[in-house]
Structures are given as C-alpha cells and as structure tokens.
Amino acid sequence: MTWHSFFDLSTMPHRHLLFAYLTVWVIQGGYFAWTAWNWVNVRGGRR
Amino acid sequence: MEQRTPTLRSVAWLWFGISTAVLIIGFRQAIFLVPTDAAQGNVGRIFYYHVPIAMLSLIFPYINFAASLFYLYWRRRDPLKALTADALALSTAEVTVVYSSICLLTGMLWGRATWGIWWTWDPRLTSMLLLWLLYVSYLMLRRFSSTGQTQTLAAVLSVFAAVDVPIVYMSIRWWRTQHPAPVFGGGPGSGVDPSMLPAFYWNLAGWTLWGICIVLFRFSLERRRQHAEQEAALQAIEASLEIPQ
Numbered sequence: 001m002t003w004h005s006f007f008d009l010s011t012m013p014h015r016h017l018l019f020a021y022l023t024v025w026v027i028q029g030g031y032f033a034w035t036a037w038n039w040v041n042v043r044g045g046r047r
Numbered sequence: 048m049e050q051r052t053p054t055l056r057s058v059a060w061l062w063f064g065i066s067t068a069v070l071i072i073g074f075r076q077a078i079f080l081v082p083t084d085a086a087q088g089n090v091g092r093i094f095y096y097h098v099p100i101a102m103l104s105l106i107f108p109y110i111n112f113a114a115s116l117f118y119l120y121w122r123r124r125d126p127l128k129a130l131t132a133d134a135l136a137l138s139t140a141e142v143t144v145v146y147s148s149i150c151l152l153t154g155m156l157w158g159r160a161t162w163g164i165w166w167t168w169d170p171r172l173t174s175m176l177l178l179w180l181l182y183v184s185y186l187m188l189r190r191f192s193s194t195g196q197t198q199t200l201a202a203v204l205s206v207f208a209a210v211d212v213p214i215v216y217m218s219i220r221w222w223r224t225q226h227p228a229p230v231f232g233g234g235p236g237s238g239v240d241p242s243m244l245p246a247f248y249w250n251l252a253g254w255t256l257w258g259i260c261i262v263l264f265r266f267s268l269e270r271r272r273q274h275a276e277q278e279a280a281l282q283a284i285e286a287s288l289e290i291p292q
Binding site: 001002005006012013014016017019020021023024027028031032035036038039042043 | 074078079083087088089090092093096097100141142145148149152153156157159160257261264265267268271272275
C-alpha cells in the first residue's frame with residue numbers, strides 16, 4: 001500500500017480504512033489536547 | 048517536590064517522544080509493510096489499530112477498579128492517599144472511555160465494509176457498548192452529582208462496572224455469533240499469519256505506551272487541580288482568621 005492508495009476515497013473499503021485511522025488520531029489527539037489545555041489553565045497550588 | 052519537578056518533566060517528555068516514535072513505526076508497519084489481506088483487502092489493516100486498542104480498553108478498567116478499592120479503603124483512614132487513588136481512578140476512567148469509543152467506532156467502520164452492517168446486537172458488541180455506557184455514566188456521575196459523596200458513589204459504581212470486563216472478554220468464547228472468534232489465546236486454529244505479527248506488536252506497544260502517557264498526564268492534571276482546591280480552601284480559612292472579632 002502507498003500514501004496514494006491510503007488516501008484513495010474511490011471505494012467504500014478504502015474510505016473506511018482512512019476514516020478508522022483518522023478516528024483514532026482525532027480522538028486520541030483531541031483528548032491529549034483537552035488535557036494539555038486544562039494543564040495550562042489550572043494553576044497548581046502549594047505542594 | 049520542587050527539585051523533582053524538572054526530572055519528572057524530562058521523563059514525561061521522553062515517554063511522550065518514545066510513544067510517538069513507536070506509534071509512527073507501528074503505522075508504517077501496518078499501512079506500508081504488511082502484505083494486503085487476501086480475504087479482506089486493504090480494509091483488513093484496521094485490525095492493527097482496532098485489536099490493540101480493544102485489548103487496552105479492557106486493561107484500564109482494572110486500574111480504575113483497583114484505584115477505586117484503594118479509595119474506599121483509605122477515605123477515612125488516610126484522606127490524602129484516598130485523594131491520590133481517586134485521581135488515578137478518574138484518569139483511568141476517562142482513558143477507558145477514549146479507548147472503548149475508538150474500539151466501537153473502528154469496529155463499526157470495519158463491520159460496514161466487511162459484513163455490510165454498521166451494528167448488530169451481538170454479545171461482544173453489546174457487552175462492549177455496555178462497558179462504554181458504564182464508564183460514561185461514571186464520568187457523568189462525577190461531573191453532575193452534588194451529594195458531597197460523589198467520589199464514594201463513583202468508586203462503588205466502578206466496582207460494578209468492572210464486572211462487565213470479564214464478560215466482554217469471554218463473550219466471544221461463550222457465544223459464537225457475528226464477531227470473529229478470538230485471534231489470540233483462542234485455542235487450536237486461532238492466531239494470525241506470522242507476517243502480521245510485527246505490525247500488531249508495534250501498534251500494541253505504541254498504544255500501550257501512549258495510554259500510560261495520557262493516564263499519567265491526566266493524573267498529574269487532577270492532582271494539580273486537587274492541590275489548587277486545597278490551596279483555595281487554606282486561603283479561605285486564613286482569610287477568615289484575619290477578620291477582627
């Protein structure tokens with residue numbers, strides 16, 4: 001498989017392969033970004 | 048604590064870097080190096096993300112379960128340790144929802160392409176959906192409950208939710224319906240072609256390292272929030288003592 005066929009949207013199986021990988025990156029990346037955003041905005045207290 | 052912070056930060060960045068590198072290797076293996084599946088074609092490559100993430104979505108609930116038991120044990124004996132256990136329980140519950148959501152969505156995309164259906168009320172799919180609902184309800188309880196006993200209620204719910212994990216695991220062994228039979232540990236005839244194993248193990252390692260990374264990051268965030276709350280409470284007490292009588 002190549003980058004070209006990975007982004008091939010001509011058939012349903014190819015689309016679903018790409019969507020499955022995108023789903024993983026978007027959800028994992030989104031959760032990481034949400035945690036990082038909160039980390040920046042929550043001020044740490046006295047330890 | 049202040050001296051340990053730069054070291055911990057360096058270890059965290061190193062862990063993040065290693066996780067990302069292993070995930071990139073795993074992606075390269077799964078998409079470019081593994082031969083195309085003879086029966087399914089390229090859509091079979093969803094296997095390398097779906098299966099490791101599904102396996103991990105059954106591991107994090109047990110950490111949540113253990114942390115909840117420690118919380119229940121320590122909540123009166125040692126409240127500071129109980130807060131630490133509660134932060135770990137919360138972070139693993141969130142990561143369980145992340146991993147089980149991905150498992151369900153990638154499974155639906157794969158199922159539509161190979162079975163021709165998005166969903167069926169198969170025992171594996173149904174028990175996995177139930178697991179997802181249980182941990183979503185755990186997070187909703189923590190977010191919206193105002194009883195003052197939220198952490199205790201959540202810990203008890205976590206104990207009940209953990210019961211579903213072995214049911215999800217065993218569902219494809221007890222009942223044979225739509226979902227494929229176990230690929231690993233399924234007895235004679237199970238297993239995959241050896242050419243598939245490197246991609247599978249790289250992705251399993253990558254998503255494991257990444258999962259530990261985000262659990263620890265979320266745990267640190269929750270501890271930071273707890274310290275901030277304690278700081279605010281202390282300041283309120285100090286301010287009330289300074290009011291002239």
